[in-house]
């Protein structure tokens with residue numbers, strides 16, 4: 001399948017200081033990439049590069065186009081939502097829909113209105129009167145009506161309540177699947193987005209520390225709840241991460257599935273949040 005996003009040996013330095021080092025990945029329709037990392041890991045810098053607002057070293061192509069050179073063309077088919085995205089506050093919802101119709105070649109006003117029918121938003125409402133969650137709903141409806149091929153989200157649900165978050169991710173996931181789009185989500189809420197993701201890219205101070213399809217990572221990394229009496233024996237198998245939980249220690253192992261180890265505790269599905277912490281903190285968690 002044709003790749004919608006291609007990144008090859010991407011690096012970025014600010015004043016000689018490298019903040020992204022040699023990142024490569026591709027995304028095709030239906031793939032949802034979780035871009036994860038501690039504060040300052042380089043997530044927003046990578047997003048800015050994809051959106052064509054920063055210079056970089058390496059190769060980057062969205063829909064076959066280079067972000068720096070073809071920013072306007074790319075932005076017709078790439079949508080971006082972040083917690084700081086701003087919509088013109090003086091407009092009514094009806095006005096912004098009409099405005100989008102005027103400036104965006106692929107915008108379908110009827111589709112935007114039909115998405116809004118499932119919300120409490122009304123066409124005559126002014127954007128300035130909307131709560132943060134309502135603004136995100138409006139933004140999402142506008143994006144879903146633009147027929148964007150690639151959707152980039154940077155902490156889109158920051159400050160939203162649980163109901164808005166659930167609805168937001170539910171709507172966006174059905175849209176991505178139905179239309180075979182690609183999506184990149186940068187977020188600190190690892191557990192919240194795990195079920196949406198097909199792939200992950202975890203950064204630590206600009207370096208890739210974990211990358212791949214989630215299904216193969218779930219196979220590669222094994223989580224076992226070890227009762228305290230077996231802890232010492234389990235440690236001999238070199239866990240990459242250990243966390244005290246009620247009545248046992250949760251240990252994570254890489255490519256270690258010997259029967260003797262499995263017999264020491266209860267094997268459970270690996271959680272992305274534990275894998276994330278293992279890669280950020282290692283055994284010193």
Ligand SMILES: Nc1ncnc2c1ncn2[C@@H]1O[C@H](COP(=O)(O)OP(=O)(O)OP(=O)(O)O)[C@@H](O)[C@H]1O
Nearest residue numbers: 014015019037038039040041042043044045046188
């Ligand atoms: N314009 C800039 N000039 C100099 N350094 C910058 C600039 N923008 C970002 N940085 C640095 O690059 C590094 C990566 O920052 P970035 O904003 O990409 O991280 P992030 O993963 O998005 O972090 P957070 O989760 O806190 O938003 C940080 O060390 C930051 O200080």
